[in-house]
Amino acid sequence: MTGPPPQIARARTAVRAALLQRLTDLADRTDHALHGDQADASARIIVGLSGGADSTALLATTVWCARKLGLSTHAVIIDHGLADDSASVAERARTTAERVGADQVTVRRVQVDRDAPGGVEQRARTARLDALDEIADASGALAVLLGHTLDDQAEQVLLGLARGSGARSLAGIPRERGRILRPFLGTGRDETTGLWRKDTRAICDQLDLDIWDDPMNEDQDLLRVAVRTAALPQLQEVLGEHVTSALVRTADLLRDDADVLDDLAAEEFTAARRHPSAEDPDGTVLALSATALAPLARALRTRVLKLAAAEAARLGGHPSDKSILRRQVLAADSLLSAYRGQGPIPLPGRIDVHRSNGAILFVTTHPAATQRRPS
C-alpha cells in the first residue's frame, strides 16, 4: 500500500502536531484530561479560508486530521467587499470547503473603509482577524488556523532586514499566538517540518481542488510583492536557492533569543518598578529605579524602557499604535547610561520621560494627568 504524496503527508504531520500541541496546552491549563488522542467531539477548529492555495490545502488537511482526533472543522471565509466579485469569490470558496468535507462553513461580510487614511490592506487584515476572533468566541473554538507558509516567513524576515528591525521583528510571523495557529510554518526545529507555497499548490493539484489567485495580491502590498517577485528570486540567483530556508532559520534563531530577552526584561521591569508614591496616588506616573536599571546590558535596558513606555501610555489612556523609534529609545536610555541633566524625552503615547531622584519617570502629558504631574 502506498502512502499519500510527500507534501500531503508533511502537511498532515504539521497540522496534527499543531492541533495536538494546542490540545495539550489547553489540557495543562484547564486540567481537563484528554481521552487518549481523542478530544471533545463537538470541539471546533476554525480554518480561515481565502480560497487561495495555502488556506485551501490547510483546510483539506485539517478536515482529515480533525476527524482522526474527533474534532470538527469550521471553514470561515471573510468577504472584505473590496472587489466587485468578492461575493462570488467567497461562494466559490464555500463550494470548495463543502467539497473537502468541512463540518460547517460560514461566509462573513465585513466592512472595510477603502478611503480612510492608512493602508486598506492593513484595515482588511484587522477586520478579518476581528471577525475570526468573534466567530471563534461565539462557537468556543479551540483554535483558529491560518495558512501562512515558509515563503511568507522568508519574505517577512527580508522585509524586516530592509527596515533595520531587531530580533523580535526578525523572528517573523509567530507559529502560535493564543488560539491562532499557523501549522505550515512548521515546528521551528527545521524547515522540513513546514510547507512552502509550491507544496500547497501541489496538494491542491493532487486533490484536484479549485483555487483562486487573488489579483489584489499583485497591487495591494507593493513592498511585499516586490520582495516576492523580485528581491527574493534575485537573492536566490546570486546567493543560491537555499537563501529562503536560511531566512526562515534566522527567524527561528532570533525568536529563541527574543523570547529569552523579553522574559528577562519583563522580570527586570517588575523588579525596577516603584510602587505608586504619595504624590501620585492614582499611579499615572510610572517610576522605575535608575540604580536597578543602569547596570543592565543595553539590550535589556532598552526592552525595559519600551515595556514601561507601553504601560505608561496605557495608564494615561493613550495606548499608542506607533512603535517607538530606535532613536527615541536610545534617547530615553541616555537618562540611564549617560545622564547629564538632559530631558524630558518625548515618546509616543504622549509620554515624557524624566530622571529625578534616582528614578526614571514616565509621565503622561494627557491634560487630565498633567494636573498630577510631579514638579
Ligand SMILES: Nc1ncnc2c1ncn2[C@@H]1O[C@H](COP(=O)(O)OP(=O)(O)OP(=O)(O)O)[C@@H](O)[C@H]1O
Ligand atoms: N478572506 C479571508 N477569509 C478567511 N481567511 C483568510 C482570508 N484571507 C486570508 N485569510 C487567512 O490568512 C492567511 C494569510 O493570508 P494572507 O497572506 O493573504 O494574509 P496576510 O494579510 O499576509 O495575513 P497576516 O496579517 O496574518 O500576515 C490565509 O492563509 C488564510 O488562512
